[in-house]
Each structure stands twice: as structure tokens, then as C-alpha cells.
Amino acid sequence: MSKELQAHGLRVMSFIEKSVARLDQEDKLEQLAFELGRNHFRYKAPPKYYEYVGTQFIQAVQPILKEHWTPEVEKAWQSLFKYLAATMRRGFFTEEKTAGTGKSLSSRKACAESTPSKN
Template identity: 45%
Template sequence: MYLLRRIKTLITESSQRRDYKTAVISSNNNELSTTFDPQKPPPEISEREKEILTECWKIVQQDVAKVGIITFVGLFETHPEVHEAFMSFRAENTSELEYNAILRAHALRVMGTVDKCIYRLDNREKLRDLMTELGIRHKNYSVKIEFIDLMGPQFISSIKPHLVAMWTDEHEKAWENLFKLMSYYIRKGMCSI
């Protein structure tokens, strides 16, 4: 199994160097390996999922700063390599980041982006443009493309406690699909440079 994963990684690295139009995402911690093909259509979100996202977001917004901080601290704890990518607070201990003003500001920007995406689900072009530009900016910051898919699961685990009374598999799927859509356009932007 290890040898198969190692061969896959070597092929992936070679493919990335040859062709930036296809990005291969992999996470050692989750043993996730997905190929991004920008020629494929973006993920779809159903009308019911839009309703769920809007309903949930109204509740999450009441504690949006806290959710943002919990999301990033959790991400840094489960994926220390992501913490290392942030120059502003790379040297800080993860347990102390909860009080870091720079992290708080970044977390609020991310929550603002989620907000914009939820309210642009009916205007796919605006959502696409917003997230593609975000991908270009992240590429310019030298963010590794494999980090992009890590945010969704961490965000979902951060909002569940706020929505425990209403949370179902349908809610989980709606949020997963939103982050798949966001990630699709971010990766597309990162691959366009």
C-alpha cells in the first residue's frame, strides 16, 4: 500500500511540474488524493442545499469570529504544515493563536468569503470570479494547492457544535458541496497563473 501511494506521489509531482492546468491534491494525514481537472464542470448545489446553507449561516453568523478562530486553530493542530505557511504567526504556539489579532483578522476575512459565497449561490458568475481571484492571490502568497481542500472539513467540524440541534447528514452534504464549489474555483485560479 505504501509503495503504491509513493509511486502515485512521484507521478503526481511529475505531472504537476509538466502541466499546471491539472492540479493533484493530496493530504498525507487524510490519505486523500484527488485530481483537479479545470475542464470538468464545477460542482452543483441544489435548491434545498441553498436553503440549508442560508438557514445555518444565519445561526453561525452570531458567533462568526469564534467559528473562524476555532476553524484555523483546529486546522493548524491537525495540519501543522499549514501553520508553517503563515509568516505572520509561524513562530507562535497553536494554543496561543486564539488571541492573535492577525489570525483573528484573517479568520474574519475567510468567514466574510463564506458569507459572500452563500449569498452568491444564485449568481454563479460572481461566485466564480470571487473565488478565482482568491485562488490567484493565494498562489501569489505561495500557498500550496493541496491546502485548499483542508479548509472545508475543518470548517464543518467547527460549525457543528453551533448547529447540533438541527444537524443532519443533509446539512453535512450541503456544507461539503459548498466547500467543493469554493475549492474548485480557488484551485482554478491557482492553476491559471
């Protein structure tokens, strides 16, 4: 395993920890994820990969929690990662637009389809 991949894994876990710590501070959580999405544009890390982090996290944590892993726990984690990925995508596309590269039609569709509505 490369040092770069290990370092990225540690940054991902740190982001998850910060996100969980801000669950009761939605504005701060949104700002954190939005800025991370903007940074990912600069790193040239496309949004199509964001959803995989949640899937991999859940697959790694589920066996550790064993009987403490319930459908409700799984749904909560899935909801958090869906929200984070959608917010990161908004940040990515905002930065893309700011950088002058514009949005492709597929980018706009992906962003629109993944942005959760606030009800």
C-alpha cells in the same frame, strides 16, 4: 494565537459569507473563488491546504447547530467547499501559468482531479 492568524480567520469567514450570498449567482460565485485562488498564488499559499478550510468549518459549526445539523446540511456544505476549493485551484494554476512559472505535472493532475464537471 497570532494576530495574522486571527485576521486570516476573519477573511475566511467573510469569504464564506460572500459565497453563501452568491449561491444563486453562480457566475459571481465562480469569479469570487477564482480570484481568491489567483491571490493565493501571489501569497504563496498552495492549493493543497484549501480543502482543510471546509473540513474545519464543518467541525466548528456542526456542534453549534446540534439537531439542526442533518446529513443534507452536511452534504450541502461539503459540496460548496469542494466547489470553492476546485475553483480556487483553477485560479491559482491560471495565475501560476500567467506568472511564467508553468505547471508541474503534479499540479496539473491535482487540478484535473479536483475540477468538478459541469453536467
